[in-house]
Amino acid sequence: MITNDVEDEGDLPGKLKEEKKEEFKHRQRRQSLGGQKAPMRPRRESTTSTGSWSSYTGSSSDEEATNPKEKEQSNSKGCSDFCVHNVAQAAFGRREIEIAQQEMPGLMALRKRAQADKPLSGAKVVGCTHITAQTAVLIETLSALGAQVRWAACNIYSTQNEVAAALAEAGFAIFAWKGESEADFWWCIEKCISADSWQPNMILDDGGDATHLMLKKYPAMFSLVKGIVEESVTGVHRLYQLSKSGKLTVPAMNVNDSVTKTKFDNLYSCRESILDALKRTTDVMFGGKQVVVCGYGEVGKGCCAALKGLGAIVNVTEIDPICALQACMDGFRVVKMSEIARTTDLIITCTGNKSVVTREHMDRMKNGCIVANMGHSNTEIDVNSLRTADLTWERVRSQVDHIIWPDGKRIILLAEGRLVNLSCSSIPSFVVSITSATQALALIELYNAPAGRYKQDVYLLPKKMDEYVASLHLSSFDAHLTELSDEQAKYLGLSKAGPFKPNYYRY
Numbered sequence: 001m002i003t004n005d006v007e008d009e010g011d012l013p014g015k016l017k018e019e020k021k022e023e024f025k026h027r028q029r030r031q032s033l034g035g036q037k038a039p040m041r042p043r044r045e046s047t048t049s050t051g052s053w054s055s056y057t058g059s060s061s062d063e064e065a066t067n068p069k070e071k072e073q074s075n076s077k078g079c080s081d082f083c084v085h086n087v088a089q090a091a092f093g094r095r096e097i098e099i100a101q102q103e104m105p106g107l108m109a110l111r112k113r114a115q116a117d118k119p120l121s122g123a124k125v126v127g128c129t130h131i132t133a134q135t136a137v138l139i140e141t142l143s144a145l146g147a148q149v150r151w152a153a154c155n156i157y158s159t160q161n162e163v164a165a166a167l168a169e170a171g172f173a174i175f176a177w178k179g180e181s182e183a184d185f186w187w188c189i190e191k192c193i194s195a196d197s198w199q200p201n202m203i204l205d206d207g208g209d210a211t212h213l214m215l216k217k218y219p220a221m222f223s224l225v226k227g228i229v230e231e232s233v234t235g236v237h238r239l240y241q242l243s244k245s246g247k248l249t250v251p252a253m254n255v256n257d258s259v260t261k262t263k264f265d266n267l268y269s270c271r272e273s274i275l276d277a278l279k280r281t282t283d284v285m286f287g288g289k290q291v292v293v294c295g296y297g298e299v300g301k302g303c304c305a306a307l308k309g310l311g312a313i314v315n316v317t318e319i320d321p322i323c324a325l326q327a328c329m330d331g332f333r334v335v336k337m338s339e340i341a342r343t344t345d346l347i348i349t350c351t352g353n354k355s356v357v358t359r360e361h362m363d364r365m366k367n368g369c370i371v372a373n374m375g376h377s378n379t380e381i382d383v384n385s386l387r388t389a390d391l392t393w394e395r396v397r398s399q400v401d402h403i404i405w406p407d408g409k410r411i412i413l414l415a416e417g418r419l420v421n422l423s424c425s426s427i428p429s430f431v432v433s434i435t436s437a438t439q440a441l442a443l444i445e446l447y448n449a450p451a452g453r454y455k456q457d458v459y460l461l462p463k464k465m466d467e468y469v470a471s472l473h474l475s476s477f478d479a480h481l482t483e484l485s486d487e488q489a490k491y492l493g494l495s496k497a498g499p500f501k502p503n504y505y506r507y
């Protein structure tokens with residue numbers, strides 16, 4: 001989400017507040033109408049002795065459970081400083097975390113190498129990210145490096161409940177569950193910011209909500225923060241706005257624009273997870289389907305490559321002539337949404353913008369068109385415009401709604417327009433390892449930087465650190481780097497230890 005109204009809003013970012021309120025009201029309205037949540041098909045069988053179904057992508061029982069805020073829970077050591085769906089799911093969550101660890105070699109290597117030094121000793125981190133098995137590996141790595149953390153979810157749908165349970169059982173102050181309401185969402189973040197004997201000194205954010213809440217409601221606390229690490233396009237945009245208006249009083253690290261984040265998380269991760277999310281929710285066959293991908297940035301490029309690989313006919317919409325030309329060079333047709341809406345089988349938004357798919361477009365779409373969003377916020381598809389009396393919403397599976405027009409036409413809306421891969425599938429742990437190692441190094445850098453190295457501004461991680469993150473991941477491919485000879489290093493004017501590229505180099 002791009003929020004332009006940082007200055008004039010109340011406690012919370014205004015547009016987000018409105019969106020979430022609307023979404024919450026809509027959900028309540030549907031429930032009061034008797035609800036229509038069909039039992040979701042179990043995704044895969046659990047191997048636990050209880051024989052219960054795995055629920056890591058959610059289940060109807062997850063969604064219908066008592067609000068975790070109303071439950072009294074404590075872990076096996078008697079600690080109750082957390083709020084999760086059900087702490088009894090911890091054993092299953094622990095297995096998920098162990099599986100993720102195997103595919104997160106960079107983070108595990110960092111844990112091993114820096115554990116003795118404890119470079120985050122004394123750091124008190126407020127974390128607000130998607131809470132998945134991979135994030136759990138990051139949280140436990142930060143803890144192994146000496147940090148204390150309190151963590152909330154940055155998205156109301158993406159929490160893996162059993163992973164949150166495993167973290168709570170391990171003693172972490174986790175406040176998150178899948179299907180939080182708007183009020184719950186902010187309550188969870190606030191529990192991480194404000195607690196007894198707790199003065200946070202670092203923020204690790206994804207989308208900027210923890211940063212903004214602390215800035216608005218706890219300005220004195222915010223002024224004592226040493227640094228902010230922000231992962232998303234949206235959050236970074238909000239930081240630059242704060243910086244521009246002179247309201248950023250602490251240094252911030254823009255991890256989103258680190259090469260190791262942008263290329264790997266946005267491009268390679270989305271290239272894999274888009275197909276998974278669509279298959280799980282719709283069982284769609286991609287071959288021969290007419291697809292529109294809105295936005296040919298990193299995420300859009302990943303989605304296009306994946307869908308093309310499975311034989312879909314891929315079209316692209318773009319506003320930027322450079323990206324549009326890139327799409328042409330890669331063999332995609334660049335079209336306007338208004339030209340193509342009528343004949344398309346699948347539309348995916350990846351722009352970081354708002355109202356890219358409007359009610360007018362959706363009125364034109366053909367029966368059965370699937371509409372999904374891969375951008376950070378639910379602003380890309382104008383979902384609110386579908387909440388009118390003439391249209392009927394039918395929940396057919398968890399995260400899958402059929403929107404039915406008076407003439408019987410249906411479109412299939414995934415995750416109510418929220419980012420579909422994180423809401424409906426899992427993302428590759430290996431890629432998250434790269435992003436998470438970058439985040440961990442950014443925290444270490446900001447926390448340990450001598451006074452004066454970073455001012456009240458937004459910074460990129462030094463290139464050498466990006467290279468270090470990449471090198472941590474090479475051994476899993478048995479990749480052997482070539483070393484510069486003295487003569488070659490001199491010829492190129494480089495240090496043999498890097499950095500190997502200037503800051504302006506585009507990978």
Ligand SMILES: NC(=O)c1ccc[n+]([C@@H]2O[C@H](COP(=O)([O-])OP(=O)(O)OC[C@H]3O[C@@H](n4cnc5c(N)ncnc54)[C@H](O)[C@@H]3O)[C@@H](O)[C@H]2O)c1
Nearest residue numbers: 233266295297298299317318319320351352353374375376
């Ligand atoms: N789902 C995920 O796992 C995931 C991962 C990384 C980033 N994201 C999110 O995806 C979004 C895109 O990220 P990115 O790295 O590709 O950004 P980007 O800036 O590289 O690409 C966005 C593209 O959309 C284009 N665009 C903007 N408005 C448009 C419009 N109205 N119509 C058509 N094109 C338009 C821009 O010109 C740009 O080329 C962001 O919101 C980001 O936070 C999601």
